[in-house]
Amino acid sequence: MLAAVLTLTALTVLGAAPAQAAGYRYWSFWESAGGTWTYATQGPATARPADGDVNGYRFAVSADSADAATPRRTPDFAAICGSGQAPEGAKRIAVVLDFGTAADAPQGERPPERRQGCARVPADATSAEALAAVAKPLRYDSAALLCAISGYPRTGCGEQVAAAPSTRPTGPDASAAPASDEDSGGPSVGVAAGAAAVAVLAAAAVWQARRRRR
Template structure:
């Protein structure tokens, strides 16, 4: 059984090393205490006047390790030059394209920037973003793929950690399902072992159990 346990641990270790996470734009909501990973997609959120929303491009496995925007959610500072208007609301936006480490091959992330969107009172966060950061690019599954044209290609691809510490997109990548990324609908948290890893563990366990049973029959 120790051999079986060792095999299980090896499979789990391999899965963790090979699947570093997904490269995507995560969605955040700001407050006086900092940033909180959004529980709904930006097309579902209807922020109030005075809200701060953040978008951060990075590689992360799930909401627990997602990189936060590198600018504090300071509405007063971001919207200082945008006076209030009747029938409209102001939404402060922090758009953080991340670092070169998280950028796709051949691309350089633009500079972090902030903007004050002044939109109709019933506008969503997605509409506020579109008013200040075009062009936006969406995938066929309604994922937000690019803000202001960055990145130029790709959408929520899975990224593996190579032996040299670099990151490469996997061939069978699938988009993340976190609500912070999706532009519509409630998303499931992307944390935990992948289905492939769990299937591998199950196969190892079955083989181990069969081997133990066969050995016992021989001794009997």
């Protein structure tokens, strides 16, 4: 009976571990829509942006398109490409590259700093061609899936990982990394809950020992 009580008490303190959905580590592709990002409905190899458009790419672990993290920079064509007109027969595409956070990086790799560029390409160029103009080398797999931009990551391509991060900033200027114990000024909730569970179990063990002496 005591064992059942102790087990129930520990589970109440610690809480049940939530199930986490499997995620995929990949480059997501975004298009600008009135100063915000919209998940692209087609791949960069077939999308044909117009002069003045902004394309964004974000490397992250995501369960699906609804969970995908946006590039952490507001799409602003003028800030990237400036003013003026494209030469005849050409167009300018602003490209935003967000290499993601250390939490999403493959083991042994470190994400490069975010950057952006202005691609000047032929009028009929695809988003993939605009990307190649500012971010070589690119790496694709045999199914034409974009695997690496500017050589990042060195290996892997859309591989499944154990779980997608439960929370991730998605705003244009959101903080990249979750707060550590030192950043937050104290232990994490999980550590505190674990300590409380240990205290509950220790108190119960003392109580049981005293009962046996009577």
